[in-house]
Amino acid sequence: MAALGAATTPAAAPAAPRGNNRHPRHRVAAPARRSRGGAPARRLELHASVSPAVTADAPDEAAAEPLVEPAPETKLSKLACPICYYPFVSASDPSGDASSLECSTCKKVYPNKQDYWDLTVAVGSTEYSESKPAATEIFRTPLVSFLYERGWRQNFIWGGFPGLEREFEMAKTYLNPTIGGTIVDASCGSGLFSRLFVKSGLYSLVVALDFSENMLKQCNEYVKQENISDERLALVRADISRLPFVNGSIDAVHAGAAIHCWPSPACAVAEISRVLRSGGIFVASTFVADVIPPAIPILRIARPYISQIGGNNTFLSEVELEDLCKACGLVDFKFVRSGFYIMFSATKAS
Numbered sequence: 001m002a003a004l005g006a007a008t009t010p011a012a013a014p015a016a017p018r019g020n021n022r023h024p025r026h027r028v029a030a031p032a033r034r035s036r037g038g039a040p041a042r043r044l045e046l047h048a049s050v051s052p053a054v055t056a057d058a059p060d061e062a063a064a065e066p067l068v069e070p071a072p073e074t075k076l077s078k079l080a081c082p083i084c085y086y087p088f089v090s091a092s093d094p095s096g097d098a099s100s101l102e103c104s105t106c107k108k109v110y111p112n113k114q115d116y117w118d119l120t121v122a123v124g125s126t127e128y129s130e131s132k133p134a135a136t137e138i139f140r141t142p143l144v145s146f147l148y149e150r151g152w153r154q155n156f157i158w159g160g161f162p163g164l165e166r167e168f169e170m171a172k173t174y175l176n177p178t179i180g181g182t183i184v185d186a187s188c189g190s191g192l193f194s195r196l197f198v199k200s201g202l203y204s205l206v207v208a209l210d211f212s213e214n215m216l217k218q219c220n221e222y223v224k225q226e227n228i229s230d231e232r233l234a235l236v237r238a239d240i241s242r243l244p245f246v247n248g249s250i251d252a253v254h255a256g257a258a259i260h261c262w263p264s265p266a267c268a269v270a271e272i273s274r275v276l277r278s279g280g281i282f283v284a285s286t287f288v289a290d291v292i293p294p295a296i297p298i299l300r301i302a303r304p305y306i307s308q309i310g311g312n313n314t315f316l317s318e319v320e321l322e323d324l325c326k327a328c329g330l331v332d333f334k335f336v337r338s339g340f341y342i343m344f345s346a347t348k349a350s
């Protein structure tokens with residue numbers, strides 16, 4: 001593997017400050033807070049090691065009367081309506097096997113599709129169907145989903161990706177301050193990292209999230225094959241630009257090899273910043289394209305057309321990635337580079 005760490009090594013990020021579970025319109029008491037004293041055993045079991053950011057909010061916030069009765073804590077209670085960002089009312093089935101989730105505010109119902117929860121905005125519409133750019137659509141096919149861990153992903157090594165195990169170790173180093181909390185493996189594909197996060201036991205909840213139905217089905221198959229308990233794992237279909245979580249409710253977001261596939265990296269990073277708590281960490285890897293110096297204006301102008309040819313893939317430079325994170329309130333940018341590969345972390349500003 002090419003030498004990593006040329007620029008910055010994945011040093012520990014600053015200690016996580018307090019959480020920020022404020023909703024745009026009113027406060028929703030985080031269920032985890034209630035589990036601190038005298039909650040039923042099962043709740044404690046699931047969130048026993050929830051990070052300080054979720055559990056250690058100021059007592060006055062916990063005492064504030066919510067307008068929405070929060071659902072009892074299950075792994076589903078971390079999920080929210082992607083339309084209005086309010087929590088669900090029917091996440092109360094203790095087994096986590098509810099057949100649908102209903103938004104506490106707009107009343108939209110989201111189905112349990114057996115392999116995953118479909119929390120896309122358009123789910124349930126009968127006439128409307130939306131096609132995404134090729135870089136998203138290609139991963140929705142059964143063939144690519146099947147091939148993904150059977151050779152496709154391994155090819156990334158030619159672009160400088162260090163390989164799954166090394167990437168996971170590096171990501172863990174960056175994510176260290178968020179251990180014990182909830183991690184979203186955004187654009188998880190067939191769940192190669194999601195499964196490692198669950199197996200590591202480092203997080204109280206792992207949300208494996210992708211837009212591709214077939215990737216999520218494939219992920220579920222691997223979960224079963226590998227006998228991984230789904231007690232701390234939720235599989236969710238959602239668009240990266242419309243994440244189904246309450247503001248400031250997530251400790252960490254990991255996105256392996258994905259930014260270049262997102263239709264709008266800006267909307268996606270803004271969304272990731274919205275759902276992260278203060279001090280929460282975003283770790284991502286992608287292909288970088290600073291072989292095209294962004295300082296040369298003509299090449300900047302040409303980039304969208306080049307991207308169209310490449311199936312709408314958006315290859316950004318490390319300078320652009322840092323700039324985008326900063327513009328979205330994610331600071332303390334650190335990264336490692338190897339060839340066209342970059343892994344970086346950024347922290348949600350307090």
Ligand SMILES: C[S@@+](CC[C@H](N)C(=O)[O-])C[C@H]1O[C@@H](n2cnc3c(N)ncnc32)[C@H](O)[C@@H]1O
Binds near residue numbers: 135136211212239263
């Ligand atoms: C190259 S794969 C990365 C999979 C995995 N994270 C990894 O490290 O190998 C890119 C993933 O991004 C997902 N994706 C593309 N557009 C998306 C979107 N708009 N919202 C959520 N996921 C998306 C694809 O479905 C695909 O699974």
